[in-house]
Amino acid sequence: MKYVRDIPFKELVDSYHKAADEDLANLRRANEDEGVPLIFTETEEILGLLTGLAKPSRILEIGTAYGYSALFFAKKLPDARITTIERNPVMIEAAGAAFASRKEGERIDFRTGDASQILDELVCELKDAEESEKFDFVFIDAAKSHYREFFESAEKICTENALIVCDNILLSGWIVEADGKDAKRHRTSIKYMKKFLEYLHQRSDLEVSILTGADGLAVIRFLNENRR
């Protein structure tokens, strides 16, 4: 499903974008040419900044597609391990090949299947784990109607200082203009994304920053003194 319309300043941002390396630049080009969903350059800049500051060692990504963002994390953070989840067979094949053919792929744990089920498995696996085995950075970039569910699972397997970043929260702006023709097609995602943002907002144990860059990002961290 395509959400994103023209983004103001996209060309300008793209012109200043520096890929982590030539391989990633080629991969972006190939994904864009094939119409494969992947993070915008602006989203990549923000993720680069956040991970550069937070220096996570265990990253969880929900929504792999062809593996671009997972490889971005792996290249950007040479000591980090990445777990990424995908359910679409076409994406699984392409991402599997992309990981297998690169050395960074050795640090990527590729879990295939529906994210709800895989997250349940991860919650079981990490139930009694040390903080160091839990995720300190989460990137949610899959089915937009399920963000709350993904978030609630992810937070069970996060360190207390983790950052959780959710992509596409503005749904191309349809989140605020739900009457248009295109918005009608996406009404389920709009409804659930609004509910998700409202849910985050009412949680007093979270600090939620809404960024309007690219297609909108929510950056969430735990206020541990208020944590449930």
Ligand SMILES: C[S@@+](CC[C@H](N)C(=O)[O-])C[C@H]1O[C@@H](n2cnc3c(N)ncnc32)[C@H](O)[C@@H]1O
């Ligand atoms: C926007 S794309 C991910 C792009 C990727 N993060 C990147 O930048 O390279 C979203 C992906 O999430 C996958 N997805 C959606 N819902 C899912 C679910 N419930 N479980 C697993 N994967 C899911 C889709 O098949 C799609 O490939």
